[in-house]
Amino acid sequence: MSSRIVDTANAVTPPASVGLVVLDGHSTGVEDVVRLADGAARPVPGTDAMKRVEESWDAARQIAATGRVYGRSTGVGANRNEDVPTEAAAGHGLRLLRSHAGAIGEELPARQVRAMLAVRANQLLAGGAGLRPTVVTALCEALEAGVYPVVNEFGSVGTGDIAALAQVGLALVGEHPWRGPEGGHSLADLALEGGRSPQDLAPEPQALDNNDALALISSNALTLGQAALALHELRGLIGATQVVAALSLLAVDGSHEAYAAPVHAARPHKGSAEVARRMRELIGAADRPTPPLGRIQDPYGFRCVPQIHGPAHDAADALEGVLTVEINAAAENPLISPEDMAAYHHGGFYQAQLALALDHFRLAVTQVARLSTSRLSTLNEPAYTRLRPFLADHEPASSGVMILEYAAAAALGDLRAFSAPASLGHAVLSRGVEEQASFASLAARQTLRACGAYRLVVGCELVAAVRALRQRDLRPGPELPAGRALELAESVLEPDQADRPLTDDVTAAAALLDRFTDIWRGSAS
Incomplete structure (x- = not known):
C-alpha cells in the first residue's frame, strides 16, 4: 500500500x-x-x-x-x-x-x-x-x-x-x-x-x-457491482416480505394448510418448499396442520406464498451463481495466458448470462410485490378480518388505510416498468463491428431502482397488518418469530388509528424491513 x-x-x-x-x-x-x-x-x-x-x-x-x-x-x-x-x-x-x-x-x-x-x-x-x-x-x-x-x-x-x-x-x-x-x-x-x-x-x-x-x-465491473448490491438488498427484502405475510396471515386467521409439508413434498421445488418451511417456523404451524373450521381455503395472497416467493429465491440463487463466476472471471479481451505465452482474442466480456439472470430476477421480485398488494386488499375486507372496512376507526365513514391500496398500486407500477426485460435491447456500434449488445448494464440499473419501490409496496402491507392485529388484539407469543416481528413493529409504528396522513407510517415500515430480514434469516435453521 x-x-x-x-x-x-x-x-x-x-x-x-x-x-x-x-x-x-x-x-x-x-x-x-x-x-x-x-x-x-x-x-x-x-x-x-x-x-x-x-x-x-x-x-x-x-x-x-x-x-x-x-x-x-x-x-x-x-x-x-x-x-x-x-x-x-x-x-x-x-x-x-x-x-x-x-x-x-x-x-x-x-x-x-x-x-x-x-x-x-x-x-x-x-x-x-x-x-x-x-x-x-x-x-x-x-x-x-x-x-x-x-x-x-x-x-x-x-x-x-x-x-x-x-x-x-x-x-x-x-x-x-x-x-x-x-x-x-x-x-x-x-x-x-x-x-x-x-x-x-x-x-x-x-x-x-x-x-x-x-x-x-x-x-463489466460496474454492472457487476451494481448487480451485487441490488441482489443483496432485494434478497433480504423478499425474506422480510415473508415475515410481513406471516403477520397478515395471522390477522385474517388464515389457513396453515397451504404450507403443509406433504403439499411441498408432493411438488418438490426447492424454493417453494423452503418458503413453506419458514412460514411454519414463523407462525408456529405444524408440519401437518389440521383443516380450518371456517373457510376452506384463502385467497392467493396467502395460499400461493410458497409458489410465488419460492421462484424469487430460486432466481436470486441463479443470479448469485452468475455473479460469482463473473466477479472472479478473467474475462478481459484479449486474455493473457502466461502458460501459453499467448493473447487470446474473444467475446468473453459479453454479458448475456448476467442480463438474462437479472431480467428473470426482477420479474420474480415483481410477482412477490404484486402478491403483497393482494394481501393488502384482503386486509381491507371485513369478510376476512371481521373488522370495519379499510381497518377504519369507529367514526362514521372513516377511510382508515384505504389510501394505502392506491399508494401500493402506484409503487407497483414502477416495479412493473423496471421489470421490462433489458435483454430485449439491441445496438449496432463501432461501424458495425460490434453488432450485438446484452444491455446487462441497464438490467443492473433497473434492478437497483426496483429496491425503493419494492420497499414501499411491502411497507403499505405492514402498516395494515399491524393495524389489523392491534384492532383484533392478537399477539403471537414472543417465542415465535412472527411475535418478535409484531413487537418490533408496534414499537415503531404509530398506534393512532384515526384518519390521518399515513406517509410517515409507510416510510417507517419500509425502513423496518431490514430488521425483519434478520428475523427471517433467524428462521433458516
Missing part, C-alpha cells in the same frame, strides 16, 4: 469493527463486494493472486513486443486493424483512456463506485488481464481510504463498462477527480478528520501506457 495512506503519522487505522476481505480472484462473493462497498471491510490482495498478476503483466509485455495484440499494438473497435507504431505506443494507452472516459448522466453514488472498484480489483487478481500489479494495489488503496473516482451513469450497453472504467483509469493517472465518502465510510472519516482532502487520500498516480489501458477497461 502507498506510504501516503498507511505509513505516515496520520495513517488511517481501521476500527476494530472493520474486518478483512482477501481478494484472490477465485472465491470472492457477492457479500464480500457488499462489505467493501459499505466500508465494512478492507481489501487485502491474496499473495498467490498477486503473483498471477505479475506473471500476466510480464507475459503481456513480451507478447505485445513480438506480435499484434488488440488494444496494445492496435487500435480498438473498428480501428482494430490500425497498427500503433512503436514510437507512439507509450502514449496510445493514455489517449485510449481519454477518448473513452465519456460516460454521461448523473454521478454515481459512492457505494456503487466502490462496488465497481472491488469487483475490478478481484477480477485483475484472476490473472488474465496483463495489467501492471500496482493498479491492483491502487484500487485497494482507494477502497481502504474511502475515496472513489467520479463516475457517470451512462456509457455501457453490456459489452464492457469501458466509459466508467476509463474514468477510473484517468483518475489513477491523476487527470480525473476523486470524491470523498458519501454517507460516511469509517476509514475515510478517520482520515478526513485530519483535514486531508479526497485528492490527498487518492493513490499515487499510475504511469499507465498501451499495455494497461485496454486491460483496465475491458470489464
Whole structure:
C-alpha cells in the first residue's frame, strides 16, 4: 500500500469493527463486494493472486513486443486493424483512456463506485488481464481510504463498462477527480478528520501506457457491482416480505394448510418448499396442520406464498451463481495466458448470462410485490378480518388505510416498468463491428431502482397488518418469530388509528424491513 495512506503519522487505522476481505480472484462473493462497498471491510490482495498478476503483466509485455495484440499494438473497435507504431505506443494507452472516459448522466453514488472498484480489483487478481500489479494495489488503496473516482451513469450497453472504467483509469493517472465518502465510510472519516482532502487520500498516480489501458477497461465491473448490491438488498427484502405475510396471515386467521409439508413434498421445488418451511417456523404451524373450521381455503395472497416467493429465491440463487463466476472471471479481451505465452482474442466480456439472470430476477421480485398488494386488499375486507372496512376507526365513514391500496398500486407500477426485460435491447456500434449488445448494464440499473419501490409496496402491507392485529388484539407469543416481528413493529409504528396522513407510517415500515430480514434469516435453521 502507498506510504501516503498507511505509513505516515496520520495513517488511517481501521476500527476494530472493520474486518478483512482477501481478494484472490477465485472465491470472492457477492457479500464480500457488499462489505467493501459499505466500508465494512478492507481489501487485502491474496499473495498467490498477486503473483498471477505479475506473471500476466510480464507475459503481456513480451507478447505485445513480438506480435499484434488488440488494444496494445492496435487500435480498438473498428480501428482494430490500425497498427500503433512503436514510437507512439507509450502514449496510445493514455489517449485510449481519454477518448473513452465519456460516460454521461448523473454521478454515481459512492457505494456503487466502490462496488465497481472491488469487483475490478478481484477480477485483475484472476490473472488474465496483463495489467501492471500496482493498479491492483491502487484500487485497494482507494477502497481502504474511502475515496472513489467520479463516475457517470451512462456509457455501457453490456459489452464492457469501458466509459466508467476509463474514468477510473484517468483518475489513477491523476487527470480525473476523486470524491470523498458519501454517507460516511469509517476509514475515510478517520482520515478526513485530519483535514486531508479526497485528492490527498487518492493513490499515487499510475504511469499507465498501451499495455494497461485496454486491460483496465475491458470489464463489466460496474454492472457487476451494481448487480451485487441490488441482489443483496432485494434478497433480504423478499425474506422480510415473508415475515410481513406471516403477520397478515395471522390477522385474517388464515389457513396453515397451504404450507403443509406433504403439499411441498408432493411438488418438490426447492424454493417453494423452503418458503413453506419458514412460514411454519414463523407462525408456529405444524408440519401437518389440521383443516380450518371456517373457510376452506384463502385467497392467493396467502395460499400461493410458497409458489410465488419460492421462484424469487430460486432466481436470486441463479443470479448469485452468475455473479460469482463473473466477479472472479478473467474475462478481459484479449486474455493473457502466461502458460501459453499467448493473447487470446474473444467475446468473453459479453454479458448475456448476467442480463438474462437479472431480467428473470426482477420479474420474480415483481410477482412477490404484486402478491403483497393482494394481501393488502384482503386486509381491507371485513369478510376476512371481521373488522370495519379499510381497518377504519369507529367514526362514521372513516377511510382508515384505504389510501394505502392506491399508494401500493402506484409503487407497483414502477416495479412493473423496471421489470421490462433489458435483454430485449439491441445496438449496432463501432461501424458495425460490434453488432450485438446484452444491455446487462441497464438490467443492473433497473434492478437497483426496483429496491425503493419494492420497499414501499411491502411497507403499505405492514402498516395494515399491524393495524389489523392491534384492532383484533392478537399477539403471537414472543417465542415465535412472527411475535418478535409484531413487537418490533408496534414499537415503531404509530398506534393512532384515526384518519390521518399515513406517509410517515409507510416510510417507517419500509425502513423496518431490514430488521425483519434478520428475523427471517433467524428462521433458516
